[in-house]
Amino acid sequence: MTRVPLKNRTIWITGASSGIGKSMAEKLIQSGNRLIITARNENALTAIKKAAPDQVEVVVADIADPNSITHMQERLEAVTDQLDTVILNAGTCEYLDVGNYDTDLIERVIQVNLLGMSRCIQASLDLLKSSSTNPHIVGISSAAALTGLPRAEAYGASKAGVVSFLESLGLDLHRYGIDVSIVYPGFVETPLTDRNDFPMPYLMDADTAVSLIIDGIEKRKIKITFPRRLIWSLKLMAALPEKLRFKAGLSMVRDQG
Ligand SMILES: NC(=O)c1ccc[n+]([C@@H]2O[C@H](COP(=O)([O-])OP(=O)(O)OC[C@H]3O[C@@H](n4cnc5c(N)ncnc54)[C@H](OP(=O)(O)O)[C@@H]3O)[C@@H](O)[C@H]2O)c1
Numbered sequence: 001m002t003r004v005p006l007k008n009r010t011i012w013i014t015g016a017s018s019g020i021g022k023s024m025a026e027k028l029i030q031s032g033n034r035l036i037i038t039a040r041n042e043n044a045l046t047a048i049k050k051a052a053p054d055q056v057e058v059v060v061a062d063i064a065d066p067n068s069i070t071h072m073q074e075r076l077e078a079v080t081d082q083l084d085t086v087i088l089n090a091g092t093c094e095y096l097d098v099g100n101y102d103t104d105l106i107e108r109v110i111q112v113n114l115l116g117m118s119r120c121i122q123a124s125l126d127l128l129k130s131s132s133t134n135p136h137i138v139g140i141s142s143a144a145a146l147t148g149l150p151r152a153e154a155y156g157a158s159k160a161g162v163v164s165f166l167e168s169l170g171l172d173l174h175r176y177g178i179d180v181s182i183v184y185p186g187f188v189e190t191p192l193t194d195r196n197d198f199p200m201p202y203l204m205d206a207d208t209a210v211s212l213i214i215d216g217i218e219k220r221k222i223k224i225t226f227p228r229r230l231i232w233s234l235k236l237m238a239a240l241p242e243k244l245r246f247k248a249g250l251s252m253v254r255d256q257g
Contacts, residue, residue: 007032009133013087059075084136139183
């Protein structure tokens with residue numbers, strides 16, 4: 001497998017203000033890349049830039065805003081004339097309480113995780129096409145996309161949507177020489193999972209997760225999955241005959257009072 005090192009590349013990373021995105025931005029700065037970092041929290045992004053002012057540009061944006069595409073595209077084109085790697089990591093998670101069914105919640109999550117990702121692609125596609133060094137789009141989905149899980153009506157649907165979206169995009173962008181990779185992390189310790197009030201099997205720290213993601217990106221894996229034991233359990237569950245899979249899913253439903 002040909003390795004394309006993440007060194008001396010111009011990389012746009014969304015969701016860089018905290019968690020996986022922040023840790024990834026810090027690692028990619030250390031390895032000598034030029035970074036453009038995006039999120040809503042300007043202070044957090046500016047703090048990252050302060051550590052390496054010559055290597056980092058800040059583009060503040062709310063990717064859930066339908067009007068954000070033009071703004072992001074203009075700001076990106078103001079700071080660079082090409083992008084080698086785009087890491088679409090920004091995301092959110094809200095769990096549905098089916099007793100208080102709420103379509104607004106589902107819309108909020110899909111606006112960020114799926115439509116926000118599409119807005120970022122639209123804003124960066126011309127810059128990716130201008131890259132002369134194997135352009136690459138990397139989208140962060142989730143292990144939760146592998147099978148239906150309780151309370152994941154919004155998050156699971158958004159992340160399964162991301163998988164389908166990126167699989168199609170990978171086929172259609174092949175003619176432009178743009179690779180597309182999909183990341184399926186299990187549980188990673190970040191502000192997003194700090195809110196979870198249930199046991200998280202095989203929880204890993206953000207630095208370990210980021211090392212695995214960077215390794216997968218450099219190997220140009222189409223699918224980057226971890227941790228292995230969680231992924232295999234979910235894949236096994238997804239492969240069960242329907243009735244058994246349903247029973248396995250039911251065993252995870254908890255009383256919502
Ligand atoms: N942690 C896990 O266990 C886990 C597992 C599987 C997948 N993932 C995925 O990994 C990605 C990163 O998650 P994380 O765990 O690192 O969570 P996190 O610490 O909450 O980080 C989420 C990032 O997304 C940004 N973001 C959220 N809404 C945004 C919006 N509307 N516009 C622009 N940026 C927005 C946040 O920045 P601002 O708030 O500053 O905008 C933040 O930088 C997400 O896609 C998540 O679904 C995480």
